[in-house]
Amino acid sequence: MHVFVTGASGWIGSATVDELLAHRHTVTGLARSDASAAALQAKGAHVRRGDLDDLDSLRAGAHDADAVIHLANKHDFAHPAVSNAAERAAVQTISDTLAGTGRPFLLAAGVAGLTHGRPATEDDPSPAHGPNSPRGGSENLALEFADRGVHSVSLRFAPTVHGVGDHGFIAVIAALARATGVSGYPGDGTHRWAAVHRSDAARLVALGLEKAPAGARLHAVAEQGVPTREIAEAIGRAFDLPVASIAPEDVQTHFGWIGTFFAMDLPATSTATRELLGWTPTGPTLLEDIGAGAYTVH
Numbered sequence: 001m002h003v004f005v006t007g008a009s010g011w012i013g014s015a016t017v018d019e020l021l022a023h024r025h026t027v028t029g030l031a032r033s034d035a036s037a038a039a040l041q042a043k044g045a046h047v048r049r050g051d052l053d054d055l056d057s058l059r060a061g062a063h064d065a066d067a068v069i070h071l072a073n074k075h076d077f078a079h080p081a082v083s084n085a086a087e088r089a090a091v092q093t094i095s096d097t098l099a100g101t102g103r104p105f106l107l108a109a110g111v112a113g114l115t116h117g118r119p120a121t122e123d124d125p126s127p128a129h130g131p132n133s134p135r136g137g138s139e140n141l142a143l144e145f146a147d148r149g150v151h152s153v154s155l156r157f158a159p160t161v162h163g164v165g166d167h168g169f170i171a172v173i174a175a176l177a178r179a180t181g182v183s184g185y186p187g188d189g190t191h192r193w194a195a196v197h198r199s200d201a202a203r204l205v206a207l208g209l210e211k212a213p214a215g216a217r218l219h220a221v222a223e224q225g226v227p228t229r230e231i232a233e234a235i236g237r238a239f240d241l242p243v244a245s246i247a248p249e250d251v252q253t254h255f256g257w258i259g260t261f262f263a264m265d266l267p268a269t270s271t272a273t274r275e276l277l278g279w280t281p282t283g284p285t286l287l288e289d290i291g292a293g294a295y296t297v298h
Helices: 011-022 034-043 055-064 080-098 134-148 169-180 198-211 228-239 248-255 258-262 271-277 286-291
Strands: 002-006 026-031 046-049 067-070 104-110 151-157 160-162 183-186 192-197 216-220 223-227 243-246
Touching (some): 011 026, 011 198, 026 034, 026 055, 046 055, 055 080, 067 080, 067 198, 104 134, 104 198, 134 151, 151 198, 160 169, 160 198, 160 286, 169 183, 169 228, 169 248, 169 258, 192 198, 192 228, 198 216, 198 271, 216 271, 228 243, 228 286
Parallel strands (some): 002 026, 002 067, 104 151
Antiparallel strands (some): 192 223
């Protein structure tokens, strides 16, 4: 199968490209820089130059492929409206291009905000609708196209997709601990974060492409919920730093923008996904990765 991948040189995307190539798929990756293009070519993937705002390139990439995996995101937390608008426009463009073809379209989403007080499941619909909602409501937008001849599948990733080289949320929290001299956690530290190792996430994407039915919501979740206090304690041990509770009223001041997310309770299950795909996570746990030095590598 010829697969067009956005975000192909990113943290999850680069591992996904490796997995797809190992499954003998042909891959064309969207690349916005010479370095990204060279990295993709070195793997044996084809390159289409462009970025998330280049709708013509997205349209052409989707048109020429047998399937599309959309993993790119601007991640502009300082200007969420910009990120949301770009995501919605990209998903709209890809969906319109694939309408009536029956081709697979897998897109990245998340488990945040799906439920309150219990772990999110694959049966929980996203509450995000419309262009002004998180990710521009792109998950619901894409899944609506399942009734318009697109084999749409949502890939809901845990808030931390961890591993050596991770530059996401846990890396930011670890860097903040080093900068402030204390590994903090919000409140009593009982809020939980679902987690998955990068290798397991990439394997799930490849299995989802091959096995998931149209309209499916897949959870890339290996650990249902790691308490934020345990995350902070692991970071404290890794950097030999004291560990402390940060009062709720001081969370934003201490953590900055990441405090909004670190103070959220984000547990999720993946029981249905595992049964559907035959997917069993085998990578290290989040605390094992932190303890082994994944976030001390520069």
